[in-house]
Amino acid sequence: MVKAKKYVLLQHFSGFPKESDLKLVKEELPELKDGEFLVEAVYLSVDPYMRAYEPRLELGTVFIGAQVAKIIESKSREYPVGKYVVGDFGWRSHTIADEKAAKSEALLVQILPDLGQLPLSLGLGILGMPGNTAYFGFLEICEPKAGETVVVSGAAGAVGSHVGQIAKIKGCKVIGIAGDDEKGKWLLDELGFDYFINYKKPYLAKTLAQCAPNGIDCYFDNVGGEISSTVLSQMNLFGRVSVCGSISSYNADYGHLPKATITQGFIVMKQLKIEGIIVTRWDNRQNEAFQQNLQWTNEGKLKYRETITEGFENMFKAFVSMLEGGNIGKAVVKV
Incomplete structure (x- = not known):
């Protein structure tokens, strides 16, 4: 019998998540049946979307999330022992999966391709869901052209930092918005962003106008709220906006969401194209x-940074730190 651990949702988050909202539970897993395989978590992901999706979860269920896991026992030819997989197993140390269920949208279990000398954790970052989100969400929706000005909010996160680098690869001028000067230094010095704006400092609109005197052509929106209203007010005619998230409101009471400047006037007068994205739209193009x-990573055109928390028992700590902006790049937990 394999002894496993999992985090179960005890009560829905009210405002900022509390440790008492989840419970760490131990369980013994049964013997494998034909077609099943057992995985052991190696790296687990913590992402902003988890906070947004939490109200949809049923109490008593395992908290959601993807992980890189190693197959340690198998009665499946498709998923042999020793292979590493990426799957939406949730916050579990060990998981039994069925090869048929593994192909469903609920799990999306994929054998991790050979990454060479790169760390396995990148299967949760630039070579995983965040990387796919940046690639498709930016290129398909914003359709950037060389010489255009691109603004990225949440720019030091896993998706935002990736989007900004793709924009530079495409020959754009890139302005990153984040809330910490250390993050800004990383964006400028290592990732090649042209400008950084700390949204916690005053005069966001004035500073943005100075960085983009000819207006903004593309905006990759991770945060929503007043920051996004400010960016939309300075967009060019026929500007394109890819809406990936709304971090500014994730921890707010749904009955008292934060107020922001009305944007419809900007949208109409500038004839903006604004489209929300969920990366599963492009599942058939993941490869x-x-x-x-x-390729971009191996060529040195795409750089990454990970904020790694050690220990499965520190999942909640890593989750909260990420929601507070404590991570630079991708936040992962190493078991």
Whole structure:
């Protein structure tokens, strides 16, 4: 019998998540049946979307999330022992999966391709869901052209930092918005962003106008709220906006969401195209994104940074730190 651990949702988050909202539970897993395989978590992901999706979860269920895991026992020819997989197993140390269920949208279990000398954790970052989100969400929606000005909010996160680098690869001028000067130094010095704006400092609109005197052509929105209203007010005619998230409101009470400047006037007068994205739209093209992101990484055009928390028992700590902006790049937990 394998002894496993999992985090179960006890009560829905009210405002900022509390440790008491989740419970760490131990369980013994049964013997494998034909077609099943057992995985052991190696790296687990913590992402902003988890906070947004939490209200949809049923109490008593395992908290959501992807992980890189190693197959340690198998009665499946498709998923042999020793292979590493990426799957939406949730916050679990060990998981039994069925080879048929593994192909469903609920799990999306994929054998991790050979990453060479790169760390396995990148399967949760630039070579995984965040990388796919940046690749498709930016290129398909914003359709950037060389010489255009691109603004990225949440720019020091896993998706935002990736988007900004793709924009530079495409020959754009890139302005990153984040809330910490150390993050800004990383964006400028290592990732090649042209400008950084700390949104916690005054005069955001004035500073943005100074960085983009000819207006903004593309905006990759991770945060929503007043920051996004300010960016939309300075967009050019026929500007394109890819809406990936709304971090500014994730921890707010749904009955008292934060107020922001009305944007419809800007949208109409500038005839903006604004489109929300969920990366599963491009599931049938995942390999395209993986191969291109891997090539850019190996060529040194795409750089990454990870904030790694050690220990499965520190999942909640890592989750909260990420929501507070404590991570630079991708936040992962190493078991």
